[in-house]
Amino acid sequence: MGVTSCGPPPGVTVSAGTDSPFYEKNDTITISGILYSVNDGKIIPIQILNPLNNTVGRYNVTVDSNNKFSLQVKADFNTTGVYHMLTCFHDWCDNAYFKYVAEPYKLSFNGSDYLIKYKSFADLVGIEVRH
Numbered sequence: 001m002g003v004t005s006c007g008p009p010p011g012v013t014v015s016a017g018t019d020s021p022f023y024e025k026n027d028t029i030t031i032s033g034i035l036y037s038v039n040d041g042k043i044i045p046i047q048i049l050n051p052l053n054n055t056v057g058r059y060n061v062t063v064d065s066n067n068k069f070s071l072q073v074k075a076d077f078n079t080t081g082v083y084h085m086l087t088c089f090h091d092w093c094d095n096a097y098f099k100y101v102a103e104p105y106k107l108s109f110n111g112s113d114y115l116i117k118y119k120s121f122a123d124l125v126g127i128e129v130r131h
Contacts, residue, residue, distance in 0.1 A: 015033055016044075016046065016096060017033065018030065020098065022100075022101075023075040023101075026076065029075050030070065030071075031046060033068070037090060043061065045061075045088060046086070047087075048073070048084070049085075050077060050079045051079055059071055077100055078102055080100060080101050082099055
């Protein structure tokens with residue numbers, strides 16, 4: 001007995017994802033995926049939508065001889081929130097999501113502003129400052 005690779009569920013033609021679920025300004029987003037279908041054009045379209053559902057990036061990525069593809073995108077978006085990555089081929093679209101922080105958290109205390117860079121898999125609701 002052993003493990004046999006039998007491929008994706010019926011109808012699935014492409015699968016893609018990012019190297020991290022969380023990014024901040026100027027990070028590099030590495031997108032990679034695999035094509036499970038015969039690729040007649042050798043190009044996979046990838047679209048990134050911001051939390052307002054506006055397209056902030058469109059990319060056409062070449063598929064290699066092993067039916068794999070990858071792309072690096074500089075994270076330089078304007079809106080903080082959950083971004084949607086859409087990768088389609090024929091009748092199937094694969095969805096992936098990642099969180100993005102456009103600017104550091106701004107903390108105001110005693111008339112001064114402090115920029116706090118952070119990465120978190122949870123949403124930052126607030127910071128309590130004690131003196």
